[in-house]
Amino acid sequence: MSPRTARTVPAARLTVRDVTVRFAGLTALDAVSFTVEPGSVHALIGPNGAGKSTCFNVLSGVYRAASGSAEYAGHDLTRLPPHRITALGVARTFQNIVLTEGSVADNLMLGRHRLTRAGFTSAALRLPAAVREQRRHRERAAEIAGFLGLEAYFDQPVGPLPYGVKKRVEIARALCTEPRLLLLDEPVAGMNPTERLAMAATVAAIRDSLGISVLLVEHDMGMVMRLADAVTVLDFGRRIADGSPQAVQQDPDVVRAYLGQEEPA
Numbered sequence: 665m666s667p668r669t670a671r672t673v674p675a676a677r678l679t680v681r682d683v684t685v686r687f688a689g690l691t692a693l694d695a696v697s698f699t700v701e702p703g704s705v706h707a708l709i710g711p712n713g714a715g716k717s718t719c720f721n722v723l724s725g726v727y728r729a730a731s732g733s734a735e736y737a738g739h740d741l742t743r744l745p746p747h748r749i750t751a752l753g754v755a756r757t758f759q760n761i762v763l764t765e766g767s768v769a770d771n772l773m774l775g776r777h778r779l780t781r782a783g784f785t786s787a788a789l790r791l792p793a794a795v796r797e798q799r800r801h802r803e804r805a806a807e808i809a810g811f812l813g814l815e816a817y818f819d820q821p822v823g824p825l826p827y828g829v830k831k832r833v834e835i836a837r838a839l840c841t842e843p844r845l846l847l848l849d850e851p852v853a854g855m856n857p858t859e860r861l862a863m864a865a866t867v868a869a870i871r872d873s874l875g876i877s878v879l880l881v882e883h884d885m886g887m888v889m890r891l892a893d894a895v896t897v898l899d900f901g902r903r904i905a906d907g908s909p910q911a912v913q914q915d916p917d918v919v920r921a922y923l924g925q926e927e928p929a
């Protein structure tokens with residue numbers, strides 16, 4: 665797939681500073697800071713309940729931070745609603761699959777929606793400009809589906825598709841918003857080893873071929889070590905380590921946080 669996008673925006677640095685999130689008596693994130701460099705894969709890891717998904721929810725405008733900031737392309741993401749964050753070129757997937765009914769193409773076209781210039785009325789009236797624009801968006805959606813290995817499923821309903829394929833549809837839909845920063849929450853959870861390897865290659869290609877920065881929540885340490893350029897480790901809402909995969913893997917606090925867990929969950 666060509667890295668050329670409908671609206672080319674350069675990848676920007678994401679600077680998360682002292683972000684705190686509280687839920688009735690629980691501090692889910694406690695003054696967490698980290699920086700995602702443009703064009704890098706940055707892994708966010710930590711035991712179950714560490715605050716990883718909460719961090720994604722703050723960065724995508726779903727949860728409000730009590731304090732702190734997340735600077736991206738001259739804006740503080742913690743103060744913006746979800747659609748403004750998407751418009752800045754930040755897209756996400758969810759830990760649990762969230763797809764709408766209809767075909768793979770229908771789901772991907774929802775991702776294209778924010779880029780649609782022609783209004784709903786002209787589209788409904790099938791005015792030539794609107795029809796042309798829809799066709800262009802569909803072509804781009806098909807191209808993105810191809811990048812994710814979904815060409816055979818493009819016109820199929822998503823409902824009956826296997827789990828691993830649905831995870832790919834979610835990523836394709838996120839890519840359809842033409843992001844420069846992609847937040848992936850556990851993209852290989854529930855996948856078999858073959859699917860995991862394929863997904864790791866896809867994440868690497870999103871960085872290397874498309875130049876998109878990826879913030880990756882992942883439990884598969886092998887995948888994190890192979891893929892990530894940098895790693896931030898959370899435990900009970902606090903940042904306990906931050907650095908290269910090698911340095912973080914040997915950090916005594918990290919080893920302690922993961923100790924006794926058969927597989928980090």
Ligand code: ADP
Nearest residue numbers: 687690692710711712713714715716717718719
């Ligand atoms: P992780 O993704 O690292 O497993 P989460 O960010 O989902 O962890 O959760 C961090 C903590 O915040 C957990 O204790 C969780 O129960 C709590 N939490 C997350 N979302 C909410 C919410 N909407 N309301 C109350 N507590 C929440």
Ligand code: MG
Nearest residue numbers: 716717718759
């Ligand atoms: Mg989570």
